Every structure is written in C-alpha cells, then in structure tokens.
Amino acid sequence: MRVLVVDDEAPARDRLAGLVSDLADHEAVGEAASGEEALELAQRLQPDLVLMDIRMPGMGGLEAARHLAALSRPPAVIFVTAYDTFAMEAFEAQAVGYLMKPVRRERLARALRHAARPTRPQLAALATADPDSRPVRSRIAARLGDALHLIPVDTVYYFQADQKYVTVRHAGGSDLIDEALKDLADEFRDTFVRVHRNALVALAHVEALTTDPQGRLQVRIRDVDELLGVSRRHAAEVRRRIQKT
C-alpha cells in the first residue's frame, strides 16, 4: 500500500513515515507539509491512502480531504490529530478513520487495514463539527482529466447549473465541477446569493442590478460581459442582499 504522509511538523512526518515503512507491504511514498502540497502530491503520486494531519497552517486537513474526494480515483484518508476535543466525537459519529498522536504502531496497522474513503457528506459533517476550522472551503476543486484544479472561492464570479454539471465562472476562466448547486448555496450562503433556480452569484463581484428592455431584472458582474437573469422569485432577496453590501 502506497501511503502519503501529511503534517506541517517535520518530526511528526518523519515518525509517521518511519512507522508506515516499518510495516510489511506498506511504503511511505511522499511527505507533504500542507494541504496544498498534499493535493499536488496526491495527484502526482497516486497514493492508496493519505495520513492527514487536521491542524495545518493554510489549508487544513479537513479541507484538503474534501478536495481529494473530487479526484477521479480518490485515496482513502485517515486523519491524525494531537488533541481536539471535537475530533473523537465527530470521527466516531461519521465512522471516519482517525489516529491520535503520538500514533501507536498497532493502532496505525489496524487503521491501515480498515482504511476507507470518506464520503463527501461525512467530510462535510466533520468540517461543520470542528469549531476551529471554517466549514466553508477556501477553494473549489475542479477536475481536468486526472488533474485537480483549485479555484480560490474569492475569485469565483458565479456558479451556474445546467443538466448535469455546475459551471464555475471565475477570474481564471470557467470550469465544470461535479457538485450540487444546493450544497454550494448552503456552504457559501454568506458570500453568494441565489439569483435564479440555476445560479449563485458572488456578492463581492456584483456591479449593478439592471432591467432589460422587456423589464426583466438582471445582475451585472464586474469583469463579466454577459448578464445573468434574476428570477422573480429571488428578486426581493437579491435586492436586499446587494443593498447590504
């Protein structure tokens, strides 16, 4: 089994990698010091399993795991934590594998035997349970073939759903993601507003509300040429949210 070790502290990484390599048929194929690096290495090295520290500067372990789940062949994940009052309860409740530092050899072996891929709902629930990490992702993962493209949420202009996919229109272009608009609306409810049954717009990028010759309400977004239609059902809410910002 090929294992990727992720921890921001070098001694912790070294120890885990050492313990993994001590086990027969296991190999520590890489070490990452942050969530971002973990995603990069996971794509390059294609590990079977990731040992993921939760508390890391920048992108934490919970968010990194959520992005990993978007990979075409996502690795199994076991979380590792030194001390988190929230952790044990949440992990037990979600039946997601976790280990406490300092990790015991036998526990590690057992966890590796039972390792599983956490599902998206499990990961979302964990993120909400952690009082210290924000349940809101800082990035959105879009898959391009086998590669993962991370889009910072604050560069996203809008999300638009068609039959199967959601299009993310952002400063760097547009990408397709495999997520439900409803989940996105819930997660980013503080920064995005629903303008139509099929569209969420970033409040920060809204330039103005206009009406077209037929009298229909539209929203103009900075740096975006086309206008998005505002449905009658959402008009009042959109006006209220835009005035507030």
Added chain:
Amino acid sequence: MPVETKGTGRREDGLFLPDLCTPSAVLAVVLIAELVALVLALAAHPGNTAFWDSLARISLFLLWCALLSAALLCVLRPRLAALEAGRASAAAMAVVLAVVAAVSVGAWWMGRWWEGLPPLLASPAVQGLSGFVLTNVIIAAIVTGLTLRYFWVADQWRRNVQAEARARIDALQARIRPHFLFNSMNTIAALTRAEPRLAEEAVEDLADLFRASLADAGTMLSLKEELELCRVYQRIEQHRLGDRLSVDWQISELPMRARVPALSLQPLMENAIYHGVEPSTGGGTVSVEGRYDPEAGTIHLTVENPLPAGRPPGQREGNRMALENLRQRFALAWGEQAGVSASAEGDRYRVTLHFPATEEAP
C-alpha cells in the same frame, strides 16, 4: 448561632457538626440554651412576675439538657464522623432526645419528691410523667432539627467556597495546553528514533516546565528563572516547528533578580506561538521585549506576535482566559501597581505586563 469562630470550633474530619469539645462551642451552646429558655418563658408567662421564676427553672432544665448533649456529642464525635451526613444527623438527634427525655424524667421525679419546689415547665403534678416527657422531647426535636439544619447549610456553604477556590487554583495551574502536551509527546516520539540526544533534552525540558506549572499557586520566581522557563518552552516548540518559529529576545535592560509570579511570561509566549506562528504558512517571529524604568521602579514586558490573516486571536477563548488568569495573579501579588494589557495594531498582536521591580516576594 455563632458556634464556628475563626475556624477554631472545627475539626477537619468531614462531619458537618461543629466540634463541641471547644470552649467557644460550649459558650455558644449555653447561649442557645438561654435563648430557647427565654422564648419558652416568654410564651408561658408573658410579662407577669412568674416570668423570672419560670425563666430560672427552665434555664436550669435546659442547661442540663444542652450541656449533657454537647458533652455526649463531643465524646461520640469520632463515631459520628464515620457515618454519612443523614445518619450522623439522625444519631445526633437521637442523642439529644435521649438526654432531654432522661433529664425530663429526673426533673419530674424531683418535682414530686421535693414538695416545696415549684413546678418546672408546666405543672408536672397535673401532667403525667409521660405527657411531660413527650412535650419536652417534641420541643427538643424541633429546636435540634433547626440547629442541625443550620449547621448542615453552613457547612455546605463553606464547602462550596472551598471547592470554588480549589477549582480556581486548578484552572490557574492547568495553564499548559493539552494541545502542547500531546504535540510535545509526539515530537519526542519522533526524536527518539532520529536524534535520541535531542529527545532526552526535550524530556528534561518538558519536566522542568511541568514542575513549574505544578508549583503552588502564588509561587514567585526571579525574572531570570522565568525567562529560563520561556527558553525551555521555546526549545520544545522549536523542535516541532523548526524554521517556522523564531523568537527575538530584547531583555538586556531587565533587572534579573526582580520577582514575578511563576509562569507569567510563559503563557504569553505559548499564546503568541499558538495563535501567531502555528496557523501561518510561513511561520513568524515572536518578539519579547523588556524595559526597566529605574526611577519609577517598574518593569514592562511585551510579547508580540504576527496576526495571521483572518484570525482575530485576541477574541479566542483560550487567550482571553490566560490573560484573565494573569490579571488575577498580578492583582494578588501587587494590587493596583501591576497590570496586563493587550492590543492589536495592524498585523501585530501585543500583550504587555507591567509590575513593580521587587526583589523580595511582595
């Protein structure tokens, strides 16, 4: 009822009753008996001449009851202390009622034999023996019940105050975060493999830190010792965080023999690292600056850390608690002369301690 005077009337055996063997307790028992006598005499003969006679006789009777009960309870105390509160109350009540019954029987017979003696409480001649005893036992049961209840409530209150004080001390001593403890253990486990000598040093450092944190609340150290603890703490964190952590020490001005409460600077460093350095990808520098004003005789110690984007550490629960603890301990040591202040300026967060430079424990 002023039985508990300056803690002298109390033995620490866990029984809620005051220790009736002490002179102050005996005096209190006499006072209680007299008060009850007064109530009974007033009730029986409101404002006529028979009142004084009646008071004297009732007093005599009650003092016998009260002092005999107190003496018995004093002797029986070790046995009562072994019982739980409910049973101890019942036993104490039984003792008092038995004494009252016995004294009543004695008084009744005495009233019969000694024709010249005026009737005691009511007139025993008209009342039968059993009626007389029963009346007295009922009165005694009520008074004893109220008294026991009072002692129990007072004892509960005292225990609450003590428990609260102990919880406070515990909170003050539990200043080292579990987060830090487990991360350090993990670092030591890692170092044990790779660099056994560093692991050994880390264990020694951790031991020093815990020894200091387990010292009595209120222990004072010299600034030199406190700064050494901070360095020990820094060394442990350095193993873990490597290049991400740097500490800038500017403390040459400080009078190293000045006294500070143990672990007053260390928690500030811990907060600075936990909130300022750990969450930031590139790490950060914690600066510790000491200034000494020889004329005013005051020391200012400032710990400053960068604020990682999007996290206001000043509002964090742990940080607030640590500062509140420090404030209390400083107030305890120096009153108004010392203080703790915290402020965020731009992207730096700063906590300043100021206190008088004293070489003896204040």
